[in-house]
Amino acid sequence: MPSIARPTAPVIDTLVVGQGLAGSLLAWELEQAGQRVAVIDAPSRGAASRAAGGLMNPLTGPRLAPLPNLQTRCEQARAYYARLGTRLGRALVEPTPIRRLCRDATERDRARETHHPWRGAWQNDAPHHQLSAPFGSLDIHHGWRLNLTDLLATLAGRWSIANAITTAPFDWTAVHSRGQSARWQGHTVGCVVSCEGAAVAQNPYWRALPLQADGGESLVLKLPIDLIEAVSAGFTLLPLGEQRYWLGATHSPGHAASGPTVAGRNALLSALAARLSAPLSIEVLGHFAGTRMAPPDREPVLGRHPKQSWLAIFNGLGSRGILRAPDSAIQLSQHLVNDTPLPPALDLLRYAAHLPSF
Numbered sequence: 034m035p036s037i038a039r040p041t042a043p044v045i046d047t048l049v050v051g052q053g054l055a056g057s058l059l060a061w062e063l064e065q066a067g068q069r070v071a072v073i074d075a076p077s078r079g080a081a082s083r084a085a086g087g088l089m090n091p092l093t094g095p096r097l098a099p100l101p102n103l104q105t106r107c108e109q110a111r112a113y114y115a116r117l118g119t120r121l122g123r124a125l126v127e128p129t130p131i132r133r134l135c136r137d138a139t140e141r142d143r144a145r146e147t148h149h150p151w152r153g154a155w156q157n158d159a160p161h162h163q164l165s166a167p168f169g170s171l172d173i174h175h176g177w178r179l180n181l182t183d184l185l186a187t188l189a190g191r192w193s194i195a196n197a198i199t200t201a202p203f204d205w206t207a208v209h210s211r212g213q214s215a216r217w218q219g220h221t222v223g224c225v226v227s228c229e230g231a232a233v234a235q236n237p238y239w240r241a242l243p244l245q246a247d248g249g250e251s252l253v254l255k256l257p258i259d260l261i262e263a264v265s266a267g268f269t270l271l272p273l274g275e276q277r278y279w280l281g282a283t284h285s286p287g288h289a290a291s292g293p294t295v296a297g298r299n300a301l302l303s304a305l306a307a308r309l310s311a312p313l314s315i316e317v318l319g320h321f322a323g324t325r326m327a328p329p330d331r332e333p334v335l336g337r338h339p340k341q342s343w344l345a346i347f348n349g350l351g352s353r354g355i356l357r358a359p360d361s362a363i364q365l366s367q368h369l370v371n372d373t374p375l376p377p378a379l380d381l382l383r384y385a386a387h388l389p390s391f
């Protein structure tokens with residue numbers, strides 16, 4: 034079993050700030066590489082990983098266009114979470130068939146024109162359970178769901194037992210550069226990695242990076258229907274079991290979420306209601322808000338500061354964090370541990386003009 038640093042230890046190889054998806058996978062990878070890792074996280078109302086449904090829908094957008102290298106990337110991410118689940122003794126990944134209900138005639142015509150082996154049978158206008166589908170619907174294969182809530186809670190529990198996680202806001206003014214390392218509260222720290230999601234906007238070192246916010250909200254509902262597949266219809270309705278469903282998500286490009294809003298809740302409930310062929314009793318069990326962060330090229334942003342090697346960042350997972358996080362966490366871990374070069378497409382240095390000069 035790899036060693037886990039305790040925050041009481043004098044030397045911490047890597048201090049991970051933020052335990053969303055990015056910080057969780059990075060801390061896990063570093064731990065597996067034998068590093069002494071400490072994690073610090075403060076619950077925030079804008080944490081994307083707590084609002085996400087965890088669905089990996091391989092064909093999205095009005096054209097149902099596959100991402101480049103989709104098959105490989107999708108399968109690699111699924112296999113990663115399945116392996117992690119085995120290590121943690123949790124079933125983290127669930128195959129999830131998806132039914133896409135076309136929103137209008139344009140979408141229907143485009144969907145009919147494009148072909149992909151992961152697209153299933155076309156249905157004309159048959160309603161899907163109590164959901165109407167006047168413009169037709171089709172199946173999407175190879176979808177899956179990551180139980181992100183379970184992943185985050187299981188890792189936090191494990192680090193808590195090892196005294197390797199602290200629940201508190203991290204104060205960046207308490208870190209002092211010592212050249213190749215830093216001092217923080219009596220510890221020598223090899224590297225401090227910001228995995229802060231939207232809170233990067235308040236980070237004294239990284240706030241100038243061109244990461245754009247897209248706030249979003251989601252709900253957890255109790256609905257008297259028994260879907261086994263996720264429904265994608267402009268919104269996503271994702272079965273969680275026992276007639277509980279995740280419903281998401283809104284988008285507010287250019288705005289970070291400051292918390293759940295009445296407008297967000299109403300927008301989601303109205304979108305669902307417009308699809309119901311008969312009124313249903315809907316009970317709202319939970320309401321979440323979070324912020325997706327992405328740079329202009331929509332690729333994750335990783336790496337160490339070129340002059341202050343104790344300072345690093347992992348951010349920019351955007352709206353497909355579940356797909357992008359595993360490979361990014363592995364790349365950054367190998368970079369921090371072995372100095373393995375980062376792929377230029379992910380390397381922080383592509384935004385060198387936005388870094389503090391020191």
Ligand SMILES: Cc1cc2nc3c(=O)[nH]c(=O)nc-3n(C[C@H](O)[C@H](O)[C@H](O)COP(=O)(O)OP(=O)(O)OC[C@H]3O[C@@H](n4cnc5c(N)ncnc54)[C@H](O)[C@@H]3O)c2cc1C
Nearest residue numbers: 051053054055075077081082088203230232249323354355
């Ligand atoms: C509504 C919504 C739905 C989504 N649905 C999906 C989906 O179905 N599939 C998908 O692939 N992606 C989805 N996403 C995107 C996905 O959630 C993100 O890409 C991913 O979760 C980002 O993870 P992160 O760790 O970078 O950031 P976050 O999850 O925001 O984590 C940052 C963490 O750092 C903590 N933190 C920040 N600053 C400090 C500090 N100074 N001190 C201590 N702690 C700090 C925060 O509290 C938080 O816990 C969705 C996003 C939203 C908002």
